[in-house]
Amino acid sequence: MDYQQFSKISLGFFPTPLVKLSRLSQALGCEIWMKRDDMTGLAFGGNKTRKLEYILGDALAKGCDTIITAGAAQSNHCRQTAAAAAQLNLDCHLILGGEQPEITQGNLLLDNLLGCHIHWAGENRKGEDIPALYQSLQAKGKKPYIVPYGGSNELGALAFVDAVKELAEQSRGLVFSRLIFASSSGGTHAGLWLGKQLFNLGFELVGINIDKDESGQVPFADHILELGKQTAKLIGSKESFSHEALLLNPDYQGEGYGIVGTQENEAIAMTAQLEGILLDPVYTGRAMAGLIDMIRTGAIPQGERVLFWHTGGAPSLFAYADKLDIGQGKNQRL
Numbered sequence: 001m002d003y004q005q006f007s008k009i010s011l012g013f014f015p016t017p018l019v020k021l022s023r024l025s026q027a028l029g030c031e032i033w034m035k036r037d038d039m040t041g042l043a044f045g046g047n048k049t050r051k052l053e054y055i056l057g058d059a060l061a062k063g064c065d066t067i068i069t070a071g072a073a074q075s076n077h078c079r080q081t082a083a084a085a086a087q088l089n090l091d092c093h094l095i096l097g098g099e100q101p102e103i104t105q106g107n108l109l110l111d112n113l114l115g116c117h118i119h120w121a122g123e124n125r126k127g128e129d130i131p132a133l134y135q136s137l138q139a140k141g142k143k144p145y146i147v148p149y150g151g152s153n154e155l156g157a158l159a160f161v162d163a164v165k166e167l168a169e170q171s172r173g174l175v176f177s178r179l180i181f182a183s184s185s186g187g188t189h190a191g192l193w194l195g196k197q198l199f200n201l202g203f204e205l206v207g208i209n210i211d212k213d214e215s216g217q218v219p220f221a222d223h224i225l226e227l228g229k230q231t232a233k234l235i236g237s238k239e240s241f242s243h244e245a246l247l248l249n250p251d252y253q254g255e256g257y258g259i260v261g262t263q264e265n266e267a268i269a270m271t272a273q274l275e276g277i278l279l280d281p282v283y284t285g286r287a288m289a290g291l292i293d294m295i296r297t298g299a300i301p302q303g304e305r306v307l308f309w310h311t312g313g314a315p316s317l318f319a320y321a322d323k324l325d326i327g328q329g330k331n332q333r334l
């Protein structure tokens with residue numbers, strides 16, 4: 001395959017580490033490894049760094065000077081986009097769902113430090129206001145470029161084809177039975193899936209569905225399938241995709257997107273206290289809760305070697321401070 005026609009730039013540090021989680025493995029009875037995409041390095045890192053290497057490379061190649069993207073107030077995607085834009089001397093406009101909160105914390109604090117323009121969009125949480133902002137910036141003589149929600153288009157997914165290649169090179173001789181990760185806007189899932197096919201890796205790819213399906217919206221699995229097909233087409237691959245092969249586990253959505261429950265709290269505490277590794281409350285905490293539960297219930301048999309892809313997100317811990325279970329009785333006056 002020839003990727004030469006794509007203008008990929010460098011924004012992060014790769015390969016990200018692949019590490020064995022010895023104490024968590026011992027506690028659960030499986031051999032658990034972790035791919036540390038929380039360490040991509042771009043303003044606290046995360047999986048969006050990979051996508052932005054292709055997407056912002058495309059923006060530069062097209063001579064754009066302004067970036068527009070959208071997300072939730074605590075969007076990791078928006079924070080990494082703002083950081084990359086700063087580095088590349090591009091203006092950055094973020095359209096964030098909801099109203100401006102009283103306290104500026106977590107990713108939102110970082111967005112502000114990174115110097116981007118923030119537009120609060122109220123109930124328009126999925127980037128509905130992007131076209132209007134695009135036109136107004138254009139009218140002011142700017143050359144705007146739209147980065148899709150979550151960086152999930154074909155270019156973003158392509159970055160995860162590269163990520164699978166990186167994993168294959170790094171894990172020589174080490175065979176994983178499953179790869180577990182948090183799936184949301186679909187680019188990570190589509191790319192990992194295509195990469196797994198292209199590089200013939202035998203693991204079962206299990207996305208933990210983070211968001212609740214809403215009526216009237218294209219089902220997530222259909223969206224991921226379509227994105228996978230389009231990404232294959234982009235690189236001239238004939239890989240075909242079937243619904244049956246797409247594993248998107250809906251069992252851990254809890255009370256919905258961004259609502260932290262006991263499962264996320266337990267997963268975050270276990271991973272922190274057994275490994276010294278920080279998960280996030282929205283994505284990786286929920287995905288790890290899924291992994292823990294699948295091991296405990298026997299859906300993943302004891303002794304299996306599995307890989308958890310850490311997609312980042314820990315900066316939002318600070319914004320969720322009052323929702324996190326930090327344990328009682330360990331704070332005391334000397």
Ligand SMILES: *Cc1c(COP(=O)(O)O)cnc(C)c1O
Nearest residue numbers: 076184185186188283311312313
């Ligand atoms: C965006 C994000 C995901 C989900 O990736 P998608 O490509 O949007 O499915 C998972 N974890 C974290 C921390 C994220 O920021």
